[in-house]
Amino acid sequence: MTRGAPVPDTVTLHVPFRILKRGGRKEMQLPDGAKPSRRADSALVKALARAFRWKRMLESGEFATIGELAEREGIAYTYMARVLRLTLLAPDIVEAILEGEQGPQVTLAMMLEPFSLVWSDHRAYLL
Numbered sequence: 045m046t047r048g049a050p051v052p053d054t055v056t057l058h059v060p061f062r063i064l065k066r067g068g069r070k071e072m073q074l075p076d077g078a079k080p081s082r083r084a085d086s087a088l089v090k091a092l093a094r095a096f097r098w099k100r101m102l103e104s105g106e107f108a109t110i111g112e113l114a115e116r117e118g119i120a121y122t123y124m125a126r127v128l129r130l131t132l133l134a135p136d137i138v139e140a141i142l143e144g145e146q147g148p149q150v151t152l153a154m155m156l157e158p159f160s161l162v163w164s165d166h167r168a169y170l171l
Contacts, residue, residue, distance in 0.1 A: 066151055073148065084144035087152045092138060095130040126156045134163035137170050146170055 062073045068087075098113060107113040110128065114121040133141075140146050150170050160166065 064148070066148070084142055085151070088141055088150070088155060091127050091152055091155070092130050092141060095127045098124065098128055099131045129159070130155060132161055134166050137166045140170070
C-alpha cells in the first residue's frame, strides 16, 4: 500500500484445509508442505502410560496374571491385553507418540489392532 491508499475495511484470507475425524474428534489437515504444530494424542498417551504401569505391576509380581490385574482395575481382560501390546513398540516410536510426532493416521483404535513385533515395520507405517 502507498501512503495515500485507503485501508480496506475487511481482508479476506483463504486457507485450504480439510477436516478429518481422528480418535473421535475433528482435526484440521493442512495442505501438503505446511507443517502444523503437533500435540500429543492424549488418548494414546494415556493408553501408553497405563500399559507401562500395568506391565510394571505384572513384572513386580504384584499380580500373577493379566486376568487378576484386569479384575482389580475393573476392566475387561481383552482390553487390557490389547493395551499391554503397546509396551512392545520400538522405544523411538513411543517417544514420537509422546511428543506428538507420529503420523496423522496413528490413533488409539489403530494401535489397539494387532501389529508386527518387528520394530522396523513400526517405523514404516507409524512415522
